Amino acid sequence: MPTSPDLRTQLQAAATRLRAGGEPAPDLAEYVRKVLLPGGWKELRATDKESSEPNLTIRIARQYRDAVVAAAADQVVTLTSVVNEGYKKFLAGEFKTRDREKVRGQERRPTGEQKVNLNVTPNAALLAQVRDSGVLPMHVAGDYLMHYFKVGPYAPGYTEPLPSGSDRNPTMPRALRDKIRDRAAELGHPVHQDMNEGFQKYLAGEFTPAVPEWPKNAEMAILKVRPNNDLFDQVKVAARSKSPELRPIQIGLAYVMEKYGIDPTDTAAE
Structure with missing residues (x-):
């Protein structure tokens, strides 16, 4: 009616x-x-x-x-x-x-x-x-x-998101990939936006990443992300002295999982 x-x-x-x-x-x-x-x-x-x-x-x-x-x-x-x-x-x-x-x-x-x-x-x-x-x-x-x-x-405190960069396709356990995607969807913005935040905190000395260790025999999948190129390159340079065992994308993933409350060893599908 x-x-x-x-x-x-x-x-x-x-x-x-x-x-x-x-x-x-x-x-x-x-x-x-x-x-x-x-x-x-x-x-x-x-x-x-x-x-x-x-x-x-x-x-x-x-x-x-x-x-x-x-x-x-x-x-x-x-x-x-x-x-x-x-x-x-x-x-x-x-x-x-x-x-x-x-x-x-x-x-x-x-x-x-x-x-x-x-x-x-x-x-x-x-x-x-x-x-x-x-x-x-x-x-x-x-x-x-x-x-x-x-x-x-x-909105108060709003800042313009950084430009998206080149395609980055890290491989990780499918269950973790899906949990990351679901959490980003709940927040209403792409995963790489939080990666950029993690890169900034890493460069400022406010985030210390751990080497992500995936469970053995986990089914793997690709997580497509596009973090800002400038930040990615800055982290790449900084990691040579601060975290030589880590690549920039691993640092970004470590921050995202920590922010989303995802245990990197928990590959059980929800």
């Missing part, structure tokens, strides 16, 4: 609150009450037919989409109202989008972040004005949503 976009969002927010075990805010309760009134669905259908606001699809990383939706439900605001606010501030010169050339350069490098669609129904007149400015409305909407809810590039 169709519902108006705004009401649908409010109902979803109410459902989220209820699923979390909390009580919905008074205004959310009112939206639920409207649905339950006699003839409520007929009123919703009529509202849908009268609505002329356009649908806008925003391409956004899944982890950012989920964080934005959760924050909107927690703060009891609609995504559409936030986007409309962002459009007004953009048109007034009070908000600027990120450098798209820089963003496109980052997107050309594999990031491990799955992109998904986030749909809103902004004011048609505002959307048209933004489009006429020469900036894509979805860019303004996506950036302002992340700015408003302090997500992704706008």
Whole structure:
């Protein structure tokens, strides 16, 4: 059964609150009450037919989409109202989008972040004005949503990920490889991003790796990673004096497993 976009969002927010075990805010309760009134669905259908606001699809990383939706439900605001606010501030010169050339350069490098669609129904007149400015409305909407809810590039302490480097294909027990992949998927970023972190800590003397010793007779598999080339080369030079028994990729793997809480001797499949 169709519902108006705004009401649908409010109902979803109410459902989220209820699923979390909390009580919905008074205004959310009112939206639920409207649905339950006699003839409520007929009123919703009529509202849908009268609505002329356009649908806008925003391409956004899944982890950012989920964080934005959760924050909107927690703060009891609609995504559409936030986007409309962002459009007004953009048109007034009070908000600027990120450098798209820089963003496109980052997107050309594999990031491990799955992109998904986030749909809103902004004011048609505002959307048209933004489009006429020469900036894509979805860019303004996506950036302002992340700015408003302090997500992704706008989160406190956020740092831009380093560029991906050459393919590195270390061989390791399949069970450990799969555990590493699963953990990276949970975190929402590629394994080599944590390898880069480990390389930086190793160079700063903040991480002392152990030589990884794989169990005998373990089924082996390849873990494809692309750590930053500059960091990889710096670690290669440093390891000659600090850890001559280790290759850079082993140092990176040692850090990743330590960070993910994976025992290198535990090759039991989960």
